[in-house]
Amino acid sequence: MMTRRHALQKTALAASALSVAPLPAQLQAQGAAAAPAGPFRLPPLAYAFDALEPHIDARTMEIHHDRHHQAYVTNLNKAVAGQAAWESKGVEAIVRQIDEVPEGIRTAVRNNGGGHYNHSLFWQMMKKNGGGQPKGDLAQAVDKAFGSFDKFKEEFSGAAMKVFGSGWVWLIVEQKQLKVVSTPNQDTPLMKGHQPLLGIDVWEHAYYLKYQNKRVDYVTAFFNVVNWDFVADRYEKFKG
Ligand code: MN
Secondary structure (H helix, E strand, O other): OOOHHHHHHHHHHHHHHOOOOOOOHHHHOOOHHHOOOOOOOOOOOOOOHHHHOOOOOHHHHHHHHHHHHHHHHHHHHHHHOOOHHHHOOOHHHHHHOHHHOOHHHHHHHHHHHHHHHHHHHHHHOEOOOOOOOOOHHHHHHHHHHHOOHHHHHHHHHHHHHHOOOOEEEEEEEEOOEEEEEEEEOOOOHHHHOOEEEEEEEOOHHHOHHHHOOOHHHHHHHHOOOEOHHHHHHHHHHHOO
């Protein structure tokens, strides 16, 4: 039986031999092998798909990274194609200046640029044998802002449960203050100039294979894989 990737390669070869139109976006988004040209690239995961087991399963990680994140990258490349001023910017600069993106491509850039930026951070916010609690300056800042680490967890988890539909919950630093905020769809705190320190993807694609409708179990499990060193580094960089 042919794998999907082989099938795609075969389709792509057949398409180029016949000089027909490129593959539809839906097919291009299925894997890196079919990624079109463009300035943006899917960053590789720094760990294996199964590194976050049993908290986040390997199959979810594979589909989430190789297909969902790839689709945001592919569609961001398509959105900025021919827009020299935007093709040459990094994704962080693009999401910061989302209101200046030409209206005709703004929604596509908002969704796919936000998706690329959010997921690029999200992979780094987790690690194998993560979890535990923050240390040092960040721990003190969490205590100051929320009362205790447990209170922070409660607020962050509560916000994650309250997201209706698709979105994210974040720990951000805004004017030297730590806050928990949520964003709909693939919006990111950086669109309002706020630096995300930690974020959880609560789109169903992030957890449905393993947890189905039990988002609360996914949110609880997420705390076992948080990369607090990464979060603390961001805090030091952006605390102001
Ligand atoms: Mn996602």
